[in-house]
Amino acid sequence: MIRLFDSARGEVCDLRLRDPGRVSIYVCGPTVYGPPHLGHGRFTLVWDVLRRWLTFQGLSVEFVSNITDVDDKIIARAAAEGRAESEVAAECEAEWWAAMALLGVARPDEVPHATDYVAGMVELIEALLERGAAYRTSDGVYFEVTSVRDYGLLAGQPLESLRAGARVGVSDEKRTPLDFALWKAAKPGEPSWPAPFGEGRPGWHTECVVMALDLLGEGFDLHTGGLDLKFPHHENERAQAAALGRPFARHWDHNGMVTVGGEKMSKSLGNFTSLTDLAARTDPRAYRLLVLRSHYRSPLEVNPSTVADAERALARLDAFARRFDLDPLAGADRLVLHDRHDFAEEADDLYERVAAALNDDLDTPLAVADLFEAVTAANQMEDEGRHGPARRLAHAVNTLFGAMGLGLRAGTDGVDDVTRRLVAERDAARAQRRFGDADRIRDQLVERGWVVEDGPAGTVVRRA
RNA sequence: GGCGGCGUGGCCGAGUGGUUAGGCAGGGGCCUGCAAAGCCCCGUACUCCGGUUCGAAUCCGGACGCCGCCUCCA
Numbered sequence: 268m269i270r271l272f273d274s275a276r277g278e279v280c281d282l283r284l285r286d287p288g289r290v291s292i293y294v295c296g297p298t299v300y301g302p303p304h305l306g307h308g309r310f311t312l313v314w315d316v317l318r319r320w321l322t323f324q325g326l327s328v329e330f331v332s333n334i335t336d337v338d339d340k341i342i343a344r345a346a347a348e349g350r351a352e353s354e355v356a357a358e359c360e361a362e363w364w365a366a367m368a369l370l371g372v373a374r375p376d377e378v379p380h381a382t383d384y385v386a387g388m389v390e391l392i393e394a395l396l397e398r399g400a401a402y403r404t405s406d407g408v409y410f411e412v413t414s415v416r417d418y419g420l421l422a423g424q425p426l427e428s429l430r431a432g433a434r435v436g437v438s439d440e441k442r443t444p445l446d447f448a449l450w451k452a453a454k455p456g457e458p459s460w461p462a463p464f465g466e467g468r469p470g471w472h473t474e475c476v477v478m479a480l481d482l483l484g485e486g487f488d489l490h491t492g493g494l495d496l497k498f499p500h501h502e503n504e505r506a507q508a509a510a511l512g513r514p515f516a517r518h519w520d521h522n523g524m525v526t527v528g529g530e531k532m533s534k535s536l537g538n539f540t541s542l543t544d545l546a547a548r549t550d551p552r553a554y555r556l557l558v559l560r561s562h563y564r565s566p567l568e569v570n571p572s573t574v575a576d577a578e579r580a581l582a583r584l585d586a587f588a589r590r591f592d593l594d595p596l597a598g599a600d601r602l603v604l605h606d607r608h609d610f611a612e613e614a615d616d617l618y619e620r621v622a623a624a625l626n627d628d629l630d631t632p633l634a635v636a637d638l639f640e641a642v643t644a645a646n647q648m649e650d651e652g653r654h655g656p657a658r659r660l661a662h663a664v665n666t667l668f669g670a671m672g673l674g675l676r677a678g679t680d681g682v683d684d685v686t687r688r689l690v691a692e693r694d695a696a697r698a699q700r701r702f703g704d705a706d707r708i709r710d711q712l713v714e715r716g717w718v719v720e721d722g723p724a725g726t727v728v729r730r731a
Numbered sequence: 732g733g734c735g736g737c738g739u740g741g742c743c744g745a746g747u748g749g750u751u752a753g754g755c756a757g758g759g760g761c762c763u764g765c766a767a768a769g770c771c772c773c774g775u776a777c778u779c780c781g782g783u784u785c786g787a788a789u790c791c792g793g794a795c796g797c798c799g800c801c802u803c804c805a
Contacts, residue, residue, distance in 0.1 A: 573742080
């Protein structure tokens with residue numbers, strides 16, 4: 268069984284499942300109001316890797332991730348552009364899925380939208396009001412954080428010290444500065460829904476409670492998201508469930524932030540790179556590899572140098588795929604299942620080491636290191652003419668990278684007729700030892716964007 | 732002010748009480764007509780100061796520095 272860090276406990280512990288063999292995971296998704304950036308890319312990749320790994324090991328994974336499609340920022344943008352909120356949200360969501368496809372992030376099993384769950388949220392808020400955990404003000408309904416004894420569990424701080432540092436704008440009507448809006452009273456020109464406590468729209472912290480409980484049920488296994496959601500967002504979700512006496516997530520886990528020049532990347536700082544820009548600049552698989560090569564809870568520094576580093580490391584893996592004629596085993600919607608037959612004797616040890624690393628708090632950097640060692644080992648065997656063992660080890664490497672969602676690609680496809688002809692001419696020239704001609708043809712191929720490699724079977728070209 | 736995390740060789744980045752992380756970059760060699768790819772060899776790192784220990788980068792204490800959260804944020 269996998270061990271994972273639990274943000275509520277503050278330590279790595281066994282992931283104890285509600286139902287043996289089945290894992291239910293809720294990942295806090297995006298608010299769709301702008302282009303997805305590298306930070307979104309990281310969290311989706313991290314939890315995609317976890318999902319894939321658990322699936323690979325034969326667990327039945329129920330993976331839910333929401334889209335927040337009602338929110339202040341969506342409303343603000345819609346107003347600024349004179350468009351309907353739903354139009355802005357739909358457009359941004361389309362961008363989101365396009366970016367996910369580029370990254371090879373598998374689509375969640377369920378993608379609940381906040382606007383589809385307003386009725387459930389209204390019910391939940393009513394129940395909180397009945398229990399005295401929420402109160403009405405002139406501008407909506409607020410949750411009273413003092414109603415939950417262990418409020419601050421995820422923050423790792425008691426309510427008092429959180430209150431002391433609160434920078435929240437103090438509203439006269441709030442009983443405690445940390446109290447948060449469950450429902451925002453309708454304002455002219457804003458989307459709203461009817462409710463017994465007044466027309467309005469839901470606050471951000473309620474939707475996930477309703478959607479997670481509805482789709483995954485009480486006591487679901489794991490709730491994850493970016494570290495910046497730990498407090499107050501997740502704390503507040505927890506508080507609502509706790510106030511109602513409904514078992515919520517059994518485990519919590521959070522991924523580290525993406526940094527640029529050592530500082531957190533965020534839309535508010537304006538130092539973000541969109542995933543579309545990234546994809547225009549590099550093979551998105553390089554970003555997955557970059558993400559895999561750092562621990563998911565550590566900050567991840569992304570800059571041209573770290574990306575270039577990952578690109579070159581990926582090139583090594585692709586060269587490996589070329590040498591052993593490996594087919595990519597992972598794709599956006601392709602989850603690989605563990606197949607014992609993939610693991611020949613030569614690869615038993617590799618599998619054990621990779622599994623041990625990943626099952627120890629998803630230590631992908633260590634797993635990747637093990638796989639790179641295996642790459643060297645297989646190359647070595649091949650050099651020594653031990654083709655069978657080399658090939659079997661290579662296939663295991665491919666399978667395990669596939670289990671983490673990284674498809675190795677030979678990059679030899681897309682060869683057009685002209686290129687094919689040049690390659691044939693070059694082979695002929697080399698066979699006749701007309702090296703001047705051979706070099707001239709190679710220059711032509713390079714000009715056409717190919718890298719030329721002479722292997723045992725003659726000239727092979729691949730995309731530069 | 733409170734809470735949490737981090738400080739590893741040129742860079743990225745694991746790990747850990749005594750044994751090579753790994754990748755990238757760099758140097759040397761092998762292979763190659765020359766390359767490319769691949770293989771071999773090379774760096775001998777762990778912020779600083781104390782302490783524990785036969786032995787600490789790894790444990791304890793302190794100092795310094797950096798980052799995150801405490802407001803929207805993945």
